[in-house]
Amino acid sequence: MAKVMTSVVLGLALVATAGCTKKRIADVPPGPITDNSGGGGIDNSSGEEQSSALNEQFKREVSSNTIHFSFDQYDIDPEARAILDSQARWLLAHPGVRITIEGHCDERGTREYNLALGDRRANAAKNYLAARGIPASQINTISYGKERPVALGSDDSSWAQNRRAVTIVIS
Amino acid sequence: MKIIRTLALAFSLAGGTAYAQTPPPITAPPQVAEEDPVIDVVGGISAPMPIAIPVMPTSAVASTAAGSTDVLGRQLADIITNDLRNSGLFTPLSQDRLIPVAYSEVTAPAYDNWGATGAQALVQGYVRANANGSLTVGCYLYDIASRAELIREGFVVAPADWRRAAHKCADAIYTRLTGEGPYFDSQLVYVAEQGPKNRRRKQIAIMDQDGASHRFLTNGQSIVLTPRLSPKQNQIVFMSYENKRPSIRIYDIGQRTTRPLVDNASLTFAPRFSPDGRYVLFSMSVAGNTDLYRVPAAGGAPQRLTNAPGIDTGGSYSPDGSKIVFESDRGGTQQLYVMDADGGNQRRISFGGGRYATPVWSPRGDLIAFTRFGGGAFRIGVMSPSGGGEKLLTNSWGDEGPTWSPNGRVLMFFRSAQGSGRPDLWSVDLTGVNARKISTPLDGSDPSWGPIRP
Numbered sequence: 175m176a177k178v179m180t181s182v183v184l185g186l187a188l189v190a191t192a193g194c195t196k197k198r199i200a201d202v203p204p205g206p207i208t209d210n211s212g213g214g215g216i217d218n219s220s221g222e223e224q225s226s227a228l229n230e231q232f233k234r235e236v237s238s239n240t241i242h243f244s245f246d247q248y249d250i251d252p253e254a255r256a257i258l259d260s261q262a263r264w265l266l267a268h269p270g271v272r273i274t275i276e277g278h279c280d281e282r283g284t285r286e287y288n289l290a291l292g293d294r295r296a297n298a299a300k301n302y303l304a305a306r307g308i309p310a311s312q313i314n315t316i317s318y319g320k321e322r323p324v325a326l327g328s329d330d331s332s333w334a335q336n337r338r339a340v341t342i343v344i345s
Numbered sequence: 346m347k348i349i350r351t352l353a354l355a356f357s358l359a360g361g362t363a364y365a366q367t368p369p370p371i372t373a374p375p376q377v378a379e380e381d382p383v384i385d386v387v388g389g390i391s392a393p394m395p396i397a398i399p400v401m402p403t404s405a406v407a408s409t410a411a412g413s414t415d416v417l418g419r420q421l422a423d424i425i426t427n428d429l430r431n432s433g434l435f436t437p438l439s440q441d442r443l444i445p446v447a448y449s450e451v452t453a454p455a456y457d458n459w460g461a462t463g464a465q466a467l468v469q470g471y472v473r474a475n476a477n478g479s480l481t482v483g484c485y486l487y488d489i490a491s492r493a494e495l496i497r498e499g500f501v502v503a504p505a506d507w508r509r510a511a512h513k514c515a516d517a518i519y520t521r522l523t524g525e526g527p528y529f530d531s532q533l534v535y536v537a538e539q540g541p542k543n544r545r546r547k548q549i550a551i552m553d554q555d556g557a558s559h560r561f562l563t564n565g566q567s568i569v570l571t572p573r574l575s576p577k578q579n580q581i582v583f584m585s586y587e588n589k590r591p592s593i594r595i596y597d598i599g600q601r602t603t604r605p606l607v608d609n610a611s612l613t614f615a616p617r618f619s620p621d622g623r624y625v626l627f628s629m630s631v632a633g634n635t636d637l638y639r640v641p642a643a644g645g646a647p648q649r650l651t652n653a654p655g656i657d658t659g660g661s662y663s664p665d666g667s668k669i670v671f672e673s674d675r676g677g678t679q680q681l682y683v684m685d686a687d688g689g690n691q692r693r694i695s696f697g698g699g700r701y702a703t704p705v706w707s708p709r710g711d712l713i714a715f716t717r718f719g720g721g722a723f724r725i726g727v728m729s730p731s732g733g734g735e736k737l738l739t740n741s742w743g744d745e746g747p748t749w750s751p752n753g754r755v756l757m758f759f760r761s762a763q764g765s766g767r768p769d770l771w772s773v774d775l776t777g778v779n780a781r782k783i784s785t786p787l788d789g790s791d792p793s794w795g796p797i798r799p
Binding site: 289294 | 541542543544545568570571584589591612614615628630632633635656658659672674678679702703716718723743745746761763764765766790791
């Protein structure tokens with residue numbers, strides 16, 4: 175608590191010259207991130223980073239939890255189809271399981287467009303699984319646009335890895 | 346937060362009988378010389394105008410809630426100097442070439458001395474602490490060659506708003522000498538970022554146009570994107586991943602409260618206020634198809650504006666609210682379209698190579714700024730609302746998301762270097778010169794420039 179109070183006083187001192195008098199803790203600049211454990215924020219991470227035991231089992235038992243897309247595309251190609259077939263078989267064997275499909279994009283798209291494109295990709299995967307008999311009511315989708323890449327480079331290989339839809343077993 | 350602009354400075358000066366050095370009131374209207382220094386900003390920047398901005402003297406050194414008045418006089422001159430220099434249209438003389446100004450000289454410049462400095466224009470002013478706790482900042486602009494007074498203004502501000510008095514003074518000078526509208530007394534919201542590329546921590550922040558008075562408004566626990574100020578600057582509409590439900594929210598700056606804009610389970614994003622602040626234009630994705638909608642900012646039922654297969658997003662109103670520019674990939678790739686505010690008369694306006702995105706209508710109404718993606722690079726450009734006169738203003742690897750200064754003269758955007766994943770805020774003049782990195786405490790993206798403050 176003493177440490178927090180120090181920060182508040184410092185915040186006040188800093189902003190006094192900036193012309194504001196009503197300051198709260200939220201206005202104090204945050205320190206650098208020190209928590210790299212994966213659960214750092216309440217919902218600052220995509221589901222890929224907050225895996226349940228059931229999801230770990232799912233990942234072991236399907237050919238992959240991730241399908242990939244071409245640049246600015248959202249069609250399910252033969253490779254993705256095989257992966258989703260494997261996921262569908264697992265899900266049919268585990269009835270009632272709820273999943274979230276995350277849609278992601280590479281950085282070569284503007285932010286807002288990529289949110290829509292990620293949504294398209296997640297929905298393309300959802301529609302495929304639904305056509306294979308998984309109840310649509312058990313499938314949630316979420317688009318992260320270009321906010322949560324898995325590969326950090328700015329090159330063809332990284333971009334190809336980041337254009338993806340990831341299936342995550344929630345419960 | 347009210348600034349009282351005193352046009353009748355002579356009165357307020359004459360009232361200060363306690364101060365022996367009160368500048369003599371001049372009641373004659375300012376003489377405007379024929380050879381007024383005027384910067385031609387239509388055809389681009391030829392040569393920045395040399396201008397002298399000496400420290401503003403005080404009528405009497407006094408301690409105020411904003412600091413001592415003599416220190417304030419130096420800080421005010423510094424703020425005006427930075428504003429004018431950053432516009433790219435002025436070259437303020439360095440302080441060591443300036444002649445100290447006595448309080449009695451403020452309304453009677455020592456033209457003989459200033460003529461030798463090379464400055465064409467001279468800014469003088471003063472600071473006075475008032476009995477009620479407020480500050481008066483006088484702001485005078487002189488043409489050195491013609492010895493003419495071009496501006497005489499005064500600003501009475503609460504101590505907390507002392508910086509705004511300097512911005513108002515700089516705006517008056519800029520407007521008088523360039524013919525452009527003001528933009529220095531304005532604020533920005535943006536996304537302050539830090540952390541590794543795959544887990545960026547993002548917070549909404551607000552700051553003055555020059556980076557001062559910086560405040561974080563969200564704590565970074567949820568991804569936040571695309572904050573946009575309301576026309577009255579009392580609200581921010583933005584997109585948040587709170588509770589893993591990516592959707593638009595409205596933050597009330599005074600109340601420090603947040604509420605959802607649209608209450609449903611669909612992905613909503615790309616919000617922007619209408620010019621009158623009554624509506625929010627936004628995008629909603631339903632089963633992978635994205636269209637434009639508008640909804641009352643106070644809440645209510647969304648009204649659908651587009652109904653095409655594909656992604657319609659990035660909507661922005663014309664300043665009179667009658668038209669909307671947006672991007673759509675209905676023709677195969679992202680291109681710009683203009684339509685009536687009710688969704689009628691949709692027509693494509695971009696026909697160059699590559700993809701066009703993030704259109705924003707200039708507050709002057711004459712141009713639309715955009716991000717163009719082609720040849721492996723994202724660049725910022727402008728075109729007319731009918732699609733003509735396209736011009737690219739930047740040439741870097743990753744520039745995105747332009748926003749207009751209140752006078753439609755400057756664009757701010759965010760720039761990422763290849764592989765860095767660390768964007769910064771940049772600004773560029775409408776003529777494509779004076780590209781400048783904006784200093785922020787953390788990395789920065791998604792800037793949104795508010796209107797001139799009242």
